[in-house]
Amino acid sequence: MVHALLFFSALRPLEWAKPLILLLILSSASSANAIDVQVGQAVRPEGAVILVVDGLGASYVYPEHNAYALDGTLLKKALLFNLTGSGARVVDLRVPVPETTKSHSVLVTGDSDVDPQLLGPTIFDAARKEGYLCLAVLERGDAMPMLQEMDAVLYLEDNSISGSEPITGFRAGTPAGLCSLFQEWRDKFASYTEAQGVAGYAGYNCWGLDAAADIVEHLLGNHFLMLVNVGAVDSAGHNLGLEGYLEAVAALDVPLGRLAEACRKNNVLLIITADHGMSFQSTEDKGGHSAEKYAKRLEALRVPLVVLGPGIDELNLGGRWSEVDIAPTVLNALNISCDHPFEGQPLPIKCSYDLSVVGAPEGVALLRDGRLLANASGDWQYNFKGLERGLYSIQAGGESRDVLMNGDLVLDLTDRAAPLGSMKKIIAVIIIMTINLAGAAVIIRIWRR
Numbered sequence: 001m002v003h004a005l006l007f008f009s010a011l012r013p014l015e016w017a018k019p020l021i022l023l024l025i026l027s028s029a030s031s032a033n034a035i036d037v038q039v040g041q042a043v044r045p046e047g048a049v050i051l052v053v054d055g056l057g058a059s060y061v062y063p064e065h066n067a068y069a070l071d072g073t074l075l076k077k078a079l080l081f082n083l084t085g086s087g088a089r090v091v092d093l094r095v096p097v098p099e100t101t102k103s104h105s106v107l108v109t110g111d112s113d114v115d116p117q118l119l120g121p122t123i124f125d126a127a128r129k130e131g132y133l134c135l136a137v138l139e140r141g142d143a144m145p146m147l148q149e150m151d152a153v154l155y156l157e158d159n160s161i162s163g164s165e166p167i168t169g170f171r172a173g174t175p176a177g178l179c180s181l182f183q184e185w186r187d188k189f190a191s192y193t194e195a196q197g198v199a200g201y202a203g204y205n206c207w208g209l210d211a212a213a214d215i216v217e218h219l220l221g222n223h224f225l226m227l228v229n230v231g232a233v234d235s236a237g238h239n240l241g242l243e244g245y246l247e248a249v250a251a252l253d254v255p256l257g258r259l260a261e262a263c264r265k266n267n268v269l270l271i272i273t274a275d276h277g278m279s280f281q282s283t284e285d286k287g288g289h290s291a292e293k294y295a296k297r298l299e300a301l302r303v304p305l306v307v308l309g310p311g312i313d314e315l316n317l318g319g320r321w322s323e324v325d326i327a328p329t330v331l332n333a334l335n336i337s338c339d340h341p342f343e344g345q346p347l348p349i350k351c352s353y354d355l356s357v358v359g360a361p362e363g364v365a366l367l368r369d370g371r372l373l374a375n376a377s378g379d380w381q382y383n384f385k386g387l388e389r390g391l392y393s394i395q396a397g398g399e400s401r402d403v404l405m406n407g408d409l410v411l412d413l414t415d416r417a418a419p420l421g422s423m424k425k426i427i428a429v430i431i432i433m434t435i436n437l438a439g440a441a442v443i444i445r446i447w448r449r
């Protein structure tokens with residue numbers, strides 16, 4: 001209604017219609033007001049690290065899954081205690097496309113059709129609006145638009161494990177201490193990767209994880225979102241075959257533990273996932289993931305997702321989920337709102353959730369086990385924040401209804417709040433209808449001119 005009116009008034013501005021237009025906008029805006037009621041404790045992480053272990057298939061590290069070669073052989077697995085030991089672990093999460101650059105773009109946009117060369121709105125854009133620093137430590141695999149999202153970036157362009165040199169990039173205004181820390185880590189790369197064979201691959205990943213842990217410690221007291229991509233598990237799968245792949249995976253455990261500890265100490269969320277897995281023709285062959293014979297295999301499509309940190313539950317989440325759910329989950333866990341609609345949904349992995357009750361102008365009471373937790377009145381929408389999982393009841397307009405909280409929820413009572421009963425409501429409805437009829441008249445008049 002208001003949109004239509006503004007559209008027509010933009011075409012043919014009418015001086016006499018302006019007060020009515022304003023009145024309509026105001027009557028519409030008043031229904032968008034909401035009262036926030038903090039019921040449980042508010043949780044606000046300092047920031048988040050998203051760790052992408054390039055090429056790590058859940059089939060090789062999750063106790064629930066097995067990995068098979070294309071020839072049917074049951075494959076060995078690797079132990080990663082710091083991945084599977086705690087936090088919220090999503091058992092079955094798949095990537096839409098098992099290809100590095102595309103998948104990294106899906107991860108930060110939540111859009112399965114994203115073009116890595118254009119990217120569009122990302123979780124970094126949403127975080128920057130809230131004053132977060134946007135940072136990245138990237139070992140290959142990302143297009144320029146991803147690097148341009150960042151305030152500070154440490155990036156390896158070269159594909160080789162040793163002998164390559166990371167580059168740094170900074171936006172104007174990035175704190176000087178952070179720039180010199182990124183430069184220090186650029187200079188440490190050579191010493192991490194001088195070993196030959198699998199040890200060189202392990203060192204390559206260890207550099208990325210240790211750099212990330214050090215940056216987290218340096219950023220105490222700052223809000224930040226950091227993307228970390230370690231590339232050597234993928235390289236080991238492609239170059240060394242299954243044995244080398246599993247050794248490179250197992251070698252992640254110790255540096256991953258150091259990163260997890262740095263995040264825990266500083267109240268920072270840690271999200272661990274991968275861009276795709278890895279599939280092998282046999283125990284003797286080198287691996288792949290994007291070629292046609294591999295790309296439909298669960299070994300290539302199913303990736304780990306573990307989230308650790310403030311406000312996150314300890315659980316194994318069942319059901320089938322997608323990589324597109326990660327972007328809204330990260331913003332939801334950081335309490336960052338985003339106008340842009342997501343393809344996926346926040347995963348129910350938090351300790352507490354928000355219940356929004358809409359359309360109860362006479363007020364709402366929230367109860368649990370017959371005990372009053374909170375009440376609010378005088379508005380159209382009430383946001384009860386911080387509710388643990390479980391059964392609650394909502395009392396509004398003389399009625400009670402049960403609500404099961406297991407994720408953020410909107411309870412719309414608009415239909416129930418029909419214009420029956422009090423004289424006050426009838427008068428309110430007459431006023432709203434009059435305003436709407438006046439608005440319709442304005443549109444018709446403008447249209448006819």
Ligand SMILES: [Zn+2]
Nearest residue numbers: 054055100275
């Ligand atoms: Zn990859």
